[in-house]
Amino acid sequence: MPMDTKSQICTVDGVQEPLPPKRFRSMREIMKVAEQVVIRDDDYYNQVMCVECGSGDRDEQLLLCDKCDRGYHMVCVKPIVVRVPMGHWYCPNCADYRPRVQSMQRKRRTSTLVYRKKNRRLLPYNPSKDIDQRLQQMTSLASALTSLNLAFSNDLTYPPGMAPESANRADLENGKMQVLSKRDMETYKQCRAMAKRGEYPPLLVVFDHYQGYTVEANGAIKDMTLIAEYTGDVDYIKNREKDDSDSMMTLLLATDQDKSLVICPDKRGNISRFISGINNHKPECRKKINVKCLRFNVEGACRILLVATRDIKKGERLYYDYNGYEHKYPTQFFV
Numbered sequence: 454m455p456m457d458t459k460s461q462i463c464t465v466d467g468v469q470e471p472l473p474p475k476r477f478r479s480m481r482e483i484m485k486v487a488e489q490v491v492i493r494d495d496d497y498y499n500q501v502m503c504v505e506c507g508s509g510d511r512d513e514q515l516l517l518c519d520k521c522d523r524g525y526h527m528v529c530v531k532p533i534v535v536r537v538p539m540g541h542w543y544c545p546n547c548a549d550y551r552p553r554v555q556s557m558q559r560k561r562r563t564s565t566l567v568y569r570k571k572n573r574r575l576l577p578y579n580p581s582k583d584i585d586q587r588l589q590q591m592t593s594l595a596s597a598l599t600s601l602n603l604a605f606s607n608d609l610t611y612p613p614g615m616a617p618e619s620a621n622r623a624d625l626e627n628g629k630m631q632v633l634s635k636r637d638m639e640t641y642k643q644c645r646a647m648a649k650r651g652e653y654p655p656l657l658v659v660f661d662h663y664q665g666y667t668v669e670a671n672g673a674i675k676d677m678t679l680i681a682e683y684t685g686d687v688d689y690i691k692n693r694e695k696d697d698s699d700s701m702m703t704l705l706l707a708t709d710q711d712k713s714l715v716i717c718p719d720k721r722g723n724i725s726r727f728i729s730g731i732n733n734h735k736p737e738c739r740k741k742i743n744v745k746c747l748r749f750n751v752e753g754a755c756r757i758l759l760v761a762t763r764d765i766k767k768g769e770r771l772y773y774d775y776n777g778y779e780h781k782y783p784t785q786f787f788v
């Protein structure tokens with residue numbers, strides 16, 4: 454939930470106008486309505502059993518209902534399902550449920566099998582091979598950070614006077630936080646090792662008249678690529694109630710609100726804080742999304758990873774939904 458203080462421009466009936474000043478909700482207000490987004494972890498799909506026969510075997514034939522997410526072997530449903538359905542599939546109990554509009558794109562989706570969901574894994578980013586290109590990427594980030602008086606940090610930081618590192622405990626989350634699987638942990642560590650060697654994702658920070666700094670792919674990025682980690686100083690949400698920084702990101706929504714945490718990249722951070730958000734008030738803007746911002750339990754601590762949700766071409770701008778958790782970020786004037 455990044456928040457902005459900078460002035461922006463919007464286009465109303467073809468005329469460019471400065472945006473009205475934004476009004477921010479207090480952290481307490483946000484916490485009251487915060488939706489607990491629970492992401493199913495690998496374990497969930499490992500445990501799915503066929504409702505009919507009770508077995509979790511043959512997961513390549515175990516269909517997942519697109520409404521209730523329960524499993525059914527293709528041969529256990531009556532009438533049997535002979536082919537993996539194109540598009541949505543609803544189990545006999547949910548058969549009455551039909552979304553009103555199904556776009557052609559949706560119809561092509563065939564990801565209802567348990568094994569497909571289990572086999573999704575993060576890919577490490579692919580740094581640019583060309584040294585000049587890498588230099589250009591680093592320079593673009595350095596100048597954006599410098600212009601905002603920010604230091605570079607590719608990790609979560611715990612300065613004195615803010616939340617201590619011991620406060621970042623994923624088990625405090627109100628609800629379940631997805632545990633980073635062992636395989637994804639390898640990818641995560643590989644990306645961190647690359648960054649330590651100075652090999653960063655193929656991204657360029659560019660300045661846009663409407664959006665300020667924003668991020669573009671400087672090379673092809675594959676679907677499911679771990680693009681970056683959202684970094685910055687970690688603080689208690691309660692300390693930031695009056696902070697209207699545009700880049701704060703919820704890290705932990707604890708049962709005890711006083712223990713909830715945010716990442717504040719207002720003194721240090723990395724490229725993640727420059728990635729643009731979509732306008733949530735325009736459904737067609739969802740098509741722009743090519744990155745997901747996911748919270749994970751990584752060795753007991755919460756971390757936020759930005760992951761490509763589809764193949765991204767060189768030159769494409771990166772977008773994710775700032776309202777992934779709270780649904781209240783004011784994006785109505787976003788372009």
Ligand SMILES: C[S@@+](CC[C@H](N)C(=O)[O-])C[C@H]1O[C@@H](n2cnc3c(N)ncnc32)[C@H](O)[C@@H]1O
Nearest residue numbers: 455456457664665666699700727729730787788
């Ligand atoms: C997390 S910051 C992103 C970096 C920011 N553009 C900068 O220059 O520092 C979020 C702010 O970027 C701007 N922004 C992000 N996405 C936008 C969009 N789609 N349209 C307009 N402004 C956008 C808004 O000012 C927003 O408050």
